[in-house]
Amino acid sequence: MIELSDDGGGIDRARVRAIARARGLIATDAAPDDAETDQLLFRPGFSTAGQVSDVSGRGVGLDVLRSAIAGLGGRIAVTSEPGRGTRFTLSMPLTLAVLDGIVVRAGGQTLIVPVATALETAALRALDRRPLGAGPDRSAGPQLVRMQGGFAPLCDVAAILGYRPAAGGVAQDRADDRTGGGVVILTQAEDGRRAALLVDAILDQRQVVIKPIRGGLPPMAGIAAATILGDGRVALILDPAELAGAAAVAAAVDDIAREVV
Amino acid sequence: MALNDDHHHQPGPDMAEFLSFCVGAEEFCLDVMSVREIRGWTAPTPLPHAPAHLSGVVNLRGTILPIIDLAARLGLPATRADGRHVVIVVEQGAQTAGLVVDVVSGILALARDRLEPPPAVSGGIASGCLSALSLLDGRMLRIIDLATILPGGRAAA
Incomplete structure (x- = not known):
């Protein structure tokens, strides 16, 4: 005050x-x-x-x-x-650093998606999914899902963050997976850009305390900050808008790599 | 200067103390003044697209601490860390980080005038990461230059 x-x-x-x-x-x-x-x-x-x-x-x-x-x-x-x-x-609030978060699991890691950015969640298999690219290898390229009356890029969080190799495009391996294929969280950034984040599971929703990552590490694309969970482990807080950008960069790099080959 | 091997007296102004520890089979030292604490290893949370030596981050009493695999940083095979490993929490200016090592062996006192600058050789393990060398009881002591080890340090730039 x-x-x-x-x-x-x-x-x-x-x-x-x-x-x-x-x-x-x-x-x-x-x-x-x-x-x-x-x-x-x-x-x-x-x-x-x-x-x-x-x-x-x-x-x-x-x-x-x-x-x-x-x-x-x-x-x-x-x-x-x-x-x-x-x-x-x-x-002012007692601390500036409290955030409502969706606790998710992706590629074996626990991550936080800010609730404020989330519009909707859905099971991937229930969604209308389309490859963006054309040609024989179209299923390996960027994919879109239709949510809330618009197409949103499907961002495989674990693959973008490098926790799991992006084998054959976004969630290609899980397209045939009968166990469920993951959960999609549709997010919208302040500027209106949407991204459909694909995670393995939604675990919880809770308030988390935002902690800066100390030690002079360079900023990481798609990571806003970190927090400490009840079990004492560190979980990273995602920045969905940046994550989608990071996915675009990764896709572009893949395209260049394919052209070179 | 007369060489004397009497290094066991109390550290005075011309003495410095070093924490010695093992990384794999190699022994290294750190200025004890830059060591904040030594704790057991806990599994770090990996960071996306981090270099191989940056194992991740852990919770150190509510702050988020980067963990560096010192072996990988020095060019040795990466550590498969488990509960038997030790994390040395170091401070350099405003930066804090944890270094994963195999075992901490002890504190050594050395006269400052017995520290030699590392020879300018390139290549090999730990080259460019040392601030000084010394000889103690026939052992060569390699003192690590923290500034080159920590993220955002000279080597990372």
């Missing part, structure tokens, strides 16, 4: 309401109470500044601040007493 206060004149609420009406942020006949009026300060495009410079007075600052704090799972509030001053209160 962080509190910032001044002993100035406080928020001039009459002026805030007037500006908000003039800019169309509230209806002309609206009569917001004091708390609602104070919230107007955080609206995008709201500014009390008379003059706009290159950087100031554009009504961006508090809006950005509020989004940034909300993005970290915190809140910001403002209270003000006319003639006494204004107080901003920033409440």
Whole structure:
């Protein structure tokens, strides 16, 4: 919890309401109470500044601040007493490092998929699966699955991370596997890109504490961070968007390798 | 400087202490000041597409510690680590890592002026990973240069 206060004149609420009406942020006949009026300060495009410079007075600052704090799972509030001053209160979560995760198993390893990125889960064999490429070797190339009304690239997590060789394309060996063929988690990144992560099994859903990987290791594609499970072992937290990118790179390398051969 | 083999007195300002240990059949040393602790081996979580000597990461009291197979790093056959192996947790600046070795043999005190710079030979085991050599009771001591061993160190760049 962080509190910032001044002993100035406080928020001039009459002026805030007037500006908000003039800019169309509230209806002309609206009569917001004091708390609602104070919230107007955080609206995008709201500014009390008379003059706009290159950087100031554009009504961006508090809006950005509020989004940034909300993005970290915190809140910001403002209270003000006319003639006494204004107080901003920033409440942040106790730790920034807690994440809702799906605990999965892939290639013998336990991994975490952030719940926030997951849209849907399904058994692979229940899905409509199509090879992207053409030609005789089409089943070895990238594969797509149809989920939620769109095609998503099928990313075999264990193969992308090198825990299991990508023998003959994505999950080719398991296509004939009668035991189930794995579970697909459809994920969506902030920018809307989707990826269908293929794992062996979903084990659990739980909150995990995000731990940075110490020791100066280079960043690893597809790995966001790590956590420690209840049994004391380390599990890696996946970054689905990057993982899909890593898969694309791996596929491109495979293509080049095939052309060279 | 008179050569004297009396290395058993208390370490003074011109003395340095070294932890000696075995990697396979080879003996190496580390400056004791860079050693934080010694613990038993636990199975690390492998990292994707990591070099062969980077075995993975383990949980060290809530922090995530990279584990380096020192044998593989030095060009020896990779260690098939199990519960009998030992992990030396080392610190170099802000970096911490665990080195897998076979057995820790002891602490040796050496006069600093008896440390020789390693000869500039290329090739062979551990070349480029040593910071000094010394002779003690007829044994050649090879002191490992941590900066070249740790991830993000000179060798990894």
